[in-house]
Amino acid sequence: MASNTKADHGHPQDGETRRDFLQLTAAAFGAVGAGVFAWPLVNSLNPAKDTLALSTIEVDLSTVQVGQSITYTWQGKPVFIRRRTAQEIADAEAVDVSTLRDKQADKDRVQKAEWLVVVGICTHLGCIPQGQKTGEIKGEYNGWFCPCHGSAYDTSGRIRKGPAPLNLPVPPYTFLSDTLIKIG
Amino acid sequence: MGSGPRTPFENPVVEWVDSRLPIFTMMQKEYGVFPTPRNFNYFWNFGAIAMIMLVLMIVTGIVLAMHYTPHTAMAFNSVERIMRDVNGGWLIRYLHMNGASFFFIAVYIHIFRGMYYGSYKKPRELLWILGVLIFLLMMATAFMGYVLPWGQMSYWGATVITNLFSAIPVVGESIVTLLWGGFSIDNPTLNRFFALHYLLPFVIFAVVFLHIWALHVVGSNNPLGIDTKGPQDTVPFHPYYTIKDTFGTLVYLVIFCFFVFFMPDALGHPDNYTPANPMVTPPHIVPEWYFLPFYAMLRAITFNIGIPFTEIVIISAKLGGVLVMFGSIALLFVLPWLDRHPIRSARFRPQYRIALLVWLAVFAFLGYVGSQPADAVKFGIPLSYLGLLGTIYYYGFFLAILPYLNKHEKGRDLPPSIHESVLKGSA
Numbered sequence: 001m002a003s004n005t006k007a008d009h010g011h012p013q014d015g016e017t018r019r020d021f022l023q024l025t026a027a028a029f030g031a032v033g034a035g036v037f038a039w040p041l042v043n044s045l046n047p048a049k050d051t052l053a054l055s056t057i058e059v060d061l062s063t064v065q066v067g068q069s070i071t072y073t074w075q076g077k078p079v080f081i082r083r084r085t086a087q088e089i090a091d092a093e094a095v096d097v098s099t100l101r102d103k104q105a106d107k108d109r110v111q112k113a114e115w116l117v118v119v120g121i122c123t124h125l126g127c128i129p130q131g132q133k134t135g136e137i138k139g140e141y142n143g144w145f146c147p148c149h150g151s152a153y154d155t156s157g158r159i160r161k162g163p164a165p166l167n168l169p170v171p172p173y174t175f176l177s178d179t180l181i182k183i184g
Numbered sequence: 185m186g187s188g189p190r191t192p193f194e195n196p197v198v199e200w201v202d203s204r205l206p207i208f209t210m211m212q213k214e215y216g217v218f219p220t221p222r223n224f225n226y227f228w229n230f231g232a233i234a235m236i237m238l239v240l241m242i243v244t245g246i247v248l249a250m251h252y253t254p255h256t257a258m259a260f261n262s263v264e265r266i267m268r269d270v271n272g273g274w275l276i277r278y279l280h281m282n283g284a285s286f287f288f289i290a291v292y293i294h295i296f297r298g299m300y301y302g303s304y305k306k307p308r309e310l311l312w313i314l315g316v317l318i319f320l321l322m323m324a325t326a327f328m329g330y331v332l333p334w335g336q337m338s339y340w341g342a343t344v345i346t347n348l349f350s351a352i353p354v355v356g357e358s359i360v361t362l363l364w365g366g367f368s369i370d371n372p373t374l375n376r377f378f379a380l381h382y383l384l385p386f387v388i389f390a391v392v393f394l395h396i397w398a399l400h401v402v403g404s405n406n407p408l409g410i411d412t413k414g415p416q417d418t419v420p421f422h423p424y425y426t427i428k429d430t431f432g433t434l435v436y437l438v439i440f441c442f443f444v445f446f447m448p449d450a451l452g453h454p455d456n457y458t459p460a461n462p463m464v465t466p467p468h469i470v471p472e473w474y475f476l477p478f479y480a481m482l483r484a485i486t487f488n489i490g491i492p493f494t495e496i497v498i499i500s501a502k503l504g505g506v507l508v509m510f511g512s513i514a515l516l517f518v519l520p521w522l523d524r525h526p527i528r529s530a531r532f533r534p535q536y537r538i539a540l541l542v543w544l545a546v547f548a549f550l551g552y553v554g555s556q557p558a559d560a561v562k563f564g565i566p567l568s569y570l571g572l573l574g575t576i577y578y579y580g581f582f583l584a585i586l587p588y589l590n591k592h593e594k595g596r597d598l599p600p601s602i603h604e605s606v607l608k609g610s611a
Binding site for chain 1: 338343346348350362363365366461462465468483485486488500502539600
């Protein structure tokens with residue numbers, strides 16, 4: 001039977017037959033079909049429309065004193081806003097950028113030197129660094145300190161010590177007036 | 185399991201069923217007369233004990249699911265309601281909570297038994313791989329189960345572990361968003377973790393079935409690590425090991441019940457009785473005790489790996505930690521090919537025995553390191569350095585010591601057979 005099939009449908013001399021081709025083609029289409037079917041199921045696990053809709057917030061800065069920090073929730077994430085003191089600004093600007101792990105000058109991270117706005121999630125594994133409230137440990141560089149794995153950030157939110165690879169990210173924001181910003 | 189020759193049963197009902205589906209014949213063959221080495225010690229109880237714990241977890245888990253609400257606003261309160269209002273709910277939850285720990289204790293002893301007596305060696309490689317797969321599935325299940333009460337440790341443990349995937353180059357962030365179903369751990373995450381936590385135990389059950397099937401093809405290893413050579417080396421599984429397993433299980437369950445009734449929270453963490461708060465990280469995040477050694481290896485890598493004297497980073501500290509942690513389990517999968525020494529049992533390999541016992545001590549020490557804060561210092565030495573040393577030994581044991589011993593360990597003379605050792609009283 002097998003030899004008949006080969007003789008009827010293919011080229012037995014190179015060991016491949018039309019049946020092999022048809023089987024491979026059918027299997028390939030089956031695999032593509034399974035993938036096409038699986039994609040909507042996987043994609044349904046991505047953020048839903050209601051989750052995506054919570055995109056912007058407005059923050060009133062008029063009550064924030066120099067040296068004070070406030071925290072707002074944006075897309076389920078805490079945003080740290082710090083009204084920096086002259087000393088903190090000077091510290092942040094004095095750093096030699098080439099010595100940093102994630103090289104960014106302070107002026108590239110702020111729109112107005114007094115206001116630092118960063119997403120308060122440690123870039124290592126997502127803990128919330130301490131240093132927002134008075135009395136919390138701010139770490140060696142007087143910015144924020146992540147208690148989970150010991151990452152220390154400076155007064156520009158840049159990573160200075162510990163396992164985190166990147167600076168605290170700066171969210172997109174605009175000053176609507178001198179005392180009102182829109183995040184997102 | 186096939187339809188081979190069959191001895192008829194006397195009971196007509198049993199015979200009616202068995203002639204159509206030979207399930208009684210199969211049970212008789214695999215659990216009645218199944219020939220088993222006659223020299224098992226109590227280490228061989230822990231497979232059966234782990235099986236009992238899996239069943240206990242599934243049974244208590246199904247009942248808990250009937251009272252639990254997987255929603256961020258209600259999960260914590262629904263667990264408290266189980267504890268306070270549901271009839272006997274406290275007992276069912278404490279059985280489930282401590283059951284997870286005791287399942288892991290049994291499985292860790294079971295794995296170490298396999299390593300000590302060389303049970304992973306030919307012809308049991310696939311049996312071992314299925315076991316490591318069960319261990320991996322257990323870790324995933326336990327992790328997701330710990331998220332469900334929606335306490336502070338649930339939330340922040342989930343944050344740290346899911347963020348591990350962000351270390352993957354290029355697609356990491358998209359994967360994390362996909363896992364979360366949002367931009368942080370939130371209701372979609374809790375909901376899917378509940379679905380998977382309910383599903384995975386049944387997957388584990390299926391792999392356990394394959395694990396036992398593979399065991400019954402090649403037969404059990406034994407403390408001497410030599411093959412059985414005939415009926416004089418074996419006893420039927422029933423009643424010899426059904427009774428021995430039952431006795432060991434009862435002792436184990438007594439200890440388990442002591443924890444359930446007298447110190448139910450001893451193995452947990454008090455922070456998880458604080459409702460989850462996405463705005464406040466607890467000062468000291470720790471996983472459950474059974475993950476601590478792996479957590480210590482994750483934290484041991486605090487430096488980037490790159491080309492020396494340049495700024496080029498090939499593997500960031502974060503990715504390095506993640507690779508080291510997952511690699512530590514990947515090593516277990518390939519253990520049968522790392523240890524190719526012909527002698528199985530550590531009883532006849534004095535050098536391997538010492539290296540393995542040191543490995544065990546290092547593993548326990550890594551657990552201690554994992555339980556301490558990241559910046560802890562003991563005796564003037566930062567613990568993360570000791571964690572790195574421990575990690576190096578963990579890896580060195582598999583990748584340097586085992587290959588070295590393959591070539592250089594002579595080993596002691598093996599006894600001629602199991603029954604001769606048993607009769608001499610030395611098995």
